[in-house]
Amino acid sequence: MSELRHLACGVDHVAFPTFDPAGTVRFYRDVLGFPVVHSICAAGWGPENHPDFIHFFFDIGNGDRIAFFYYFGLEPDVAGGSAPEGPVAAKGDVYARFGPEVPDYFVRSRHLALHVDSEEDLLEYRRRLDASEWPVELQLQHETIESIYTHDPNGYMFEMTRALRPVLPQEDLDAQLTIEALLDVVTEPHPSMAALVARKAELIVTKAEAWSAEQSAAQQTGRVS
DSSP states (O other), X not given: OOOSOOOOOSOSXXXXXXXXXXXXXXXXXXXXXXXXXXXXXXXXXXXXXXXXXXXXXXXXXXXXXXXXXXXXXXXXXXXXXXXXXXXXXXXXXXSSOBOTXXXXXXXXXXXXXXXXXXXXXXXXXXXXXXXXSSOOXXXXXXXXXEEEEEEOTTSOEXXXXXXXXXXXXXXXXXXXXXXXXXXXXXXXXXXXXXXXXHHHHHHHHHHHHHHHHHHHHHHHHHHHO
16 A cells, blocks of 8 residues: 555546547537636647647536647548458547457446536436437446446547445455455466455455554544544
8 A cells, every 4th residue: 555645636637639629529518518728729839740739628627627639630540450241440439449359348448437416417417418419328326326428529438427425434445455456466377356356355354453443543533632
């Protein structure tokens, strides 16, 4: 477990390329309601063969932003792979294409998720999306959250989510022990879930008692103060 002091304040922005700036603005600004809050027009930037571009930002809440790069004159390479019966469309967005043999769950694992505070807010975003060109493709509850999913105009998978309940301190410890176990087993020749679970059980035996004592001491200190 890291002993480093946490200094980061959150996401300034995440950035993606787009070949469809008009669709991107319609999706994020006009459908979801995220205002444009910043843009950079870069002409003659970088080496001679670097295209002019615009870098534009949407407010996604709490001072965080999602941003896109649009490069003038750059066309997407959306050619698919080849199969015995002919061309096959590649999976994924238009910038990180995957062959047809790559499982869908792997392709969809690369996505952006934003959170809201209530079921009412989540359903409002569902209403906005369902009335648009990008209706919700999936809504489900899993672990401690409920989420809706769609793909934006660029093919990026997009998720809106809400918490079903608070995450408990015990679950934070579980996450830390799980990652410690993972780091231990991935160096083995054939890592597996069974090996991870076994290693995690060993860590629980050695660390859970000390963690429980720390929690009790912290609670006692809180009551005293």
